[in-house]
Amino acid sequence: MMKKVFSLLIAVSVLSTSTASAVGITDGGTGVPVVDYITSISVSSETVNPAQNLSTNVSVSMVNTASLYVFVISPDYEVVGTLKANAITTPGTYNFVWLGTVGNVAGANSLANGEYTIRAFAYDTNGNVVDYDYKKITLNNESVVPVNVDVSNLVVTPSTITNDTPNSAINFDLNMTALLKVEILRDSTVIRTFPNYTGTEVTYNAGSYTIVWDGRNNAGNFVADGNYTARVVASNSVGSDTETKTIVVNKEVQSSSIIKNLTLYPSSSWDPNNDYDLEIDFDLTERVDNLRIIARKGSKTIEIYEEDYARITGYSEKWDGRDEDGEDIETGTWEIIVIADSDRLSKTINVVREVPEISEAFVTKTSFDNEIGEVSNLVFKLNTDAEVTVEIYRGSKRLERLLDEEEVDKNRWYSVEWDGTERGDEVSEGTYEFKITARNLNDRRLVSSKTVSVSVKEDTAVKNASNLTNDYTSPIVFDSKNDEYLSIRYCMDDDAEVYLAIYRGLSSSGTTQAVLLDYVSQKQGCHEVKWNGEDDKGKLLKDNIYSYKIITKSSDGKRDTETGRFVVGKLSGTSTGTDPVKPVDPTPVSCGNHYYDVTNVSPELCQAITWATNEGIFSGYSDGSFRPYQNINRAETLKVIFEAFRTKVTMLPANGSTLGFRDIDPNAWYMTYARTAKFYGMLHGYVNETEARFGNNINRVEFLKFALEASDAFTSYEVPGHTTTRFADVEEAFPVNVWYYDYAGVADTYNLFNTYFDAESGKVFLRPAQMVQRGEVALLLYRMYLNGLTQ
Numbered sequence: 001m002m003k004k005v006f007s008l009l010i011a012v013s014v015l016s017t018s019t020a021s022a023v024g025i026t027d028g029g030t031g032v033p034v035v036d037y038i039t040s041i042s043v044s045s046e047t048v049n050p051a052q053n054l055s056t057n058v059s060v061s062m063v064n065t066a067s068l069y070v071f072v073i074s075p076d077y078e079v080v081g082t083l084k085a086n087a088i089t090t091p092g093t094y095n096f097v098w099l100g101t102v103g104n105v106a107g108a109n110s111l112a113n114g115e116y117t118i119r120a121f122a123y124d125t126n127g128n129v130v131d132y133d134y135k136k137i138t139l140n141n142e143s144v145v146p147v148n149v150d151v152s153n154l155v156v157t158p159s160t161i162t163n164d165t166p167n168s169a170i171n172f173d174l175n176m177t178a179l180l181k182v183e184i185l186r187d188s189t190v191i192r193t194f195p196n197y198t199g200t201e202v203t204y205n206a207g208s209y210t211i212v213w214d215g216r217n218n219a220g221n222f223v224a225d226g227n228y229t230a231r232v233v234a235s236n237s238v239g240s241d242t243e244t245k246t247i248v249v250n251k252e253v254q255s256s257s258i259i260k261n262l263t264l265y266p267s268s269s270w271d272p273n274n275d276y277d278l279e280i281d282f283d284l285t286e287r288v289d290n291l292r293i294i295a296r297k298g299s300k301t302i303e304i305y306e307e308d309y310a311r312i313t314g315y316s317e318k319w320d321g322r323d324e325d326g327e328d329i330e331t332g333t334w335e336i337i338v339i340a341d342s343d344r345l346s347k348t349i350n351v352v353r354e355v356p357e358i359s360e361a362f363v364t365k366t367s368f369d370n371e372i373g374e375v376s377n378l379v380f381k382l383n384t385d386a387e388v389t390v391e392i393y394r395g396s397k398r399l400e401r402l403l404d405e406e407e408v409d410k411n412r413w414y415s416v417e418w419d420g421t422e423r424g425d426e427v428s429e430g431t432y433e434f435k436i437t438a439r440n441l442n443d444r445r446l447v448s449s450k451t452v453s454v455s456v457k458e459d460t461a462v463k464n465a466s467n468l469t470n471d472y473t474s475p476i477v478f479d480s481k482n483d484e485y486l487s488i489r490y491c492m493d494d495d496a497e498v499y500l501a502i503y504r505g506l507s508s509s510g511t512t513q514a515v516l517l518d519y520v521s522q523k524q525g526c527h528e529v530k531w532n533g534e535d536d537k538g539k540l541l542k543d544n545i546y547s548y549k550i551i552t553k554s555s556d557g558k559r560d561t562e563t564g565r566f567v568v569g570k571l572s573g574t575s576t577g578t579d580p581v582k583p584v585d586p587t588p589v590s591c592g593n594h595y596y597d598v599t600n601v602s603p604e605l606c607q608a609i610t611w612a613t614n615e616g617i618f619s620g621y622s623d624g625s626f627r628p629y630q631n632i633n634r635a636e637t638l639k640v641i642f643e644a645f646r647t648k649v650t651m652l653p654a655n656g657s658t659l660g661f662r663d664i665d666p667n668a669w670y671m672t673y674a675r676t677a678k679f680y681g682m683l684h685g686y687v688n689e690t691e692a693r694f695g696n697n698i699n700r701v702e703f704l705k706f707a708l709e710a711s712d713a714f715t716s717y718e719v720p721g722h723t724t725t726r727f728a729d730v731e732e733a734f735p736v737n738v739w740y741y742d743y744a745g746v747a748d749t750y751n752l753f754n755t756y757f758d759a760e761s762g763k764v765f766l767r768p769a770q771m772v773q774r775g776e777v778a779l780l781l782y783r784m785y786l787n788g789l790t791q
Contacts, residue, residue: 006785034434035132037066037122044240045148048100050110052142054148056082057242058096058118058135061647063089066122066130072098072137075114076686084442086123090299092188095242100139100400103389103437105447108397110141115535148239150175151232159333159346160248161215168247170211170230178240180204181233182211184247186226187299191217200234214327215249225249225346226769227298227333248333258285259338259345269350272321272328273384273442280304280317287312288340295319296335310340320599321351328442354689356386358450360413362506362545364476364565370420371425372469373621374453375630378416378434379403379567385409385436390416393433393451398504402631402697404769406439409600413567418631419632420456423663424635424695431455436554451582465558466496466524473566480533480540480568488516488548490562494553498522500529502541504565508563513541519553543569587762591626601628605775608782612786617643618778628775635694637672637703641710644781644790648714652676661692670694680705680713700753701740701768703777708743719746727755728763740768750787752780766788 066087072081083096099117115138117427122131127366148290154172158165170182181199184192195209196202213230228247233240267280271624273280274277280293291310302324305317319336321329331353335347336453361380368374378390399422408414418428418434433451440446459465472488478486487501487534488500499516503510513535529781533540550562591606591613601609612618617640620626632640642649654671658664659678674692677683685692711717722745726732730744744766747753753776756765784790 017409018056021551023467028673037062037064038068038120038133039134040137041118041120043118043135043137044242046137048098048116048137048139048509049141050139054136055097055099057240058098060084060120060133060407061093061095062089062122063091064193068094068120068122070094070096070118070120072076072104073117074111075116075298076688077661080111080116083118086496086721089749090187094188095244100136101440104242105437105449108437108449109393109396111139112625113140113142115137120595124486132482145387149234149241151241151243152235152242154232154245156228156230156245156247159246161213162250167212167214168230170213170232170245171208172232172243173208173236174206176236177205178234178236180209181231181235183231184213184217185229185231186223191223191228194595199235213247216667224283225250225335226296227335232719233484246333248335250346250348250602256340256343256345258288258340259283259341260285260541261424262338262345262347264347264349265338269352271352271354272287272323273353273440274765276319277320278336280338281315282345283314283340283341284310284312288343288513290313290341291337292339293317294337294339295329296337297330297332300329301782302329304336309525310475328499341645353383353440353446355446355448356440357383358436358438358448359383360545361434361436361450361452362565363452363454364415364472365454367457368420370456372459373419373468374419374459375419375472377438378418378452378454379413379476379565380416380436380450381413382408382410382438387441387444388414388439389437390418391435391437393435394420394427394430397436399427399432400697401697403771404699404765406770411570413569415476418454419630421695423693424633427456429455429457447659462558462560463494464554464556465560466492466494466552466554468492468552468562469558470526470561471550471564473564475566477567477569479570480534483533486534488527488529488531488550490550491571492524492552494524494554496524496554496560498527499549499551499553501549502531502535503547503549504541505546506545506547506565508547512536513546541568542640543567591691601775605779609775611785612640612778615643616646617781619772626774628773628778630774631697631771632703632774632777633695633697634692635673637698637706638670638677638694640781641706642673642676645710648790649680652679659692660689661772663691664694682709682713697771699769700766700772700776703772704739704747704752705744705779707780707784708746708789715789715791717789720742721744722748725766727766728761729765730769750783750789752783754779 016081020316032495039061042059046055048056053521060068066089067086069086070084071079072083074080081098083098084094098104099106099109115136118135118137120133122130142425151175152175157169161168179199180197182194182197183190192213197211215222226249228249229244230246230247231242234240241403248251262282267469270278279656287311289308291307295304304319323329329351333348333350335346335348337344361378363376363378364377368376386408387405388403388408389401391398392400394403402416402418429454431454435449435451437447437449459469463514471490472523474487474489475483497519498517499519501512502514502516506511514531515536516529516531535541545564545567547563552560585672591601591609605628609628626748642651654666654674654675657668659674674683679734712719718743720740725744725748727744727748730741756767760763
């Protein structure tokens, strides 16, 4: 299909949809035709039904090399799946499967019914869009969809053709009557077809089939060594199915008079992310003019080593599993080839990557009362670096996404808070589940998940007992090397004698590690106990999971008990500056009259909290806390932004209207901010502007965009264009996530966010997708104020 010269228009509204872009294509008025890149996009079925495990195969055909990006857009214009990341793609047909599930993961929850769009974009080397195409798909979990044709149990035996094993059998099962096409491809080119299996002449019934390939092409010649693809396609009136397997041909000279004792360590399977470098050992028996070591998979060839005038000796070279651009190689069978002048010797290695394992996961409070401001935190740790999403479910219904595809480090503790709300509304009593989904950073098909239950339950006071509420620790992960102490906080309705002890493990029973209070008389109200991490013998507790137990005994002898959990260990991430995620530099000040959870924040953050409180931008909670590490949602975003610019904005009172949104309370506290935002064109909704979703949390760049647009609208400041930033994750995201590039540049210029530094790579990261916290917001607005961006 011929197209015009394109320009990509990406428009993103922070308070509507930040993950999807409204994309328009124009010819710039030139009328100049360009070369095709994407010739077609097709699907095997235009209806997907995850409930019946009915997916669709997406095929994108390209005729010129470009960077291909294929993703799925929901009915309300959110990106709900990436089928192919933005990567250089050579001519050919590329096949992907869309399951219609969350994260495109088999067995995951289905996405909502509706019409979805598969979009494919081709970029040139300068990041410009040169071609695009799309296909509409209907997701329907309700209507009965005919069972699709299915090719299963595809196996090639043996998987490598050599001089000793010259044939490979292609075995598979067919579930219903269909036409069959079986072929062998080198990259995307068909080099061998089989009589009666061309997908046109013969109809085959359900059953098991075997086709033997002898390593020859259609001309009858033996093919060159390398990786080939056996592809089986079944089709009939209800759809089609395609399955592929790799066959390695390795028939070239495997003995050499010059190259001897070629050995790979490890010898069979290798995980570049978790194993040591691949070691390639061999001997040369005579001098050669040129010595090379290359790795090859299909058309991809990587130079590992080259030397002119190589000497007679033993060689031992190492490869880290990256190509010349520093990118991780794909999984599969790679051929390691040593070439000495005209002699060559090779061995294969199977490159694998580990499925992320969630090694620990628990909740700090197994039961909490959301109506009195209590919360529970999910605490987890993985054994590998991974991309993690955390969601809240009740049964099969997803209520909230608390963490969205955040990169986490292995063997570090992470904590995610839930306050018992759905879109800002308190949920009813019952059992809920945190669901953690972890994906391999290099291969998103490698995924694992785990669920942890938590109960939302009313806190019922025992008659004549001093009721305990709002108990928690700060921090949740106590690092004895960096934290001076851990605070345990709680509130009591009446005077009582208080017992507080620390136990090892998830259960607050057995032998105590440390008794902090032994029935000490305390007045009603909120209290804080600071603990230095030592047991009763004065020794620091080892890294582990611990529990605390608080018992109150009233004057009538009535008792009330609360328990919770925390960790002694290494906190997630390394931050530069004084990031609210990891408080540092303890200082015993109140920070705007908030005493209970800000005593160990940095001086600058304390100043920011004090300023934000005095200006009325933030108010604390009834227990005296500020909760600097709690996420901020869309409704709260409206409030703090308009309060920060109150002298520049005329606020409009609520008028009893819902502003056209079906999910908001016209009498809620946020309506004056919502109406003002609607008036200034700063509030946009979801689902054709019918849902405000005020309870949804927002991430760092979403809040950054809204704050800077407010500065641009209400002051003389204008957001400038930026050409570069220090942030590696911003630069690497360009041009797909180009919408926040200018805002990241301003954050860099004025140091609006504390950033993350990776000592090993020397890179600085912004972490744009990380959910923004109250402390971070106070700090960002305070720094904007100091730099004159709010005045």
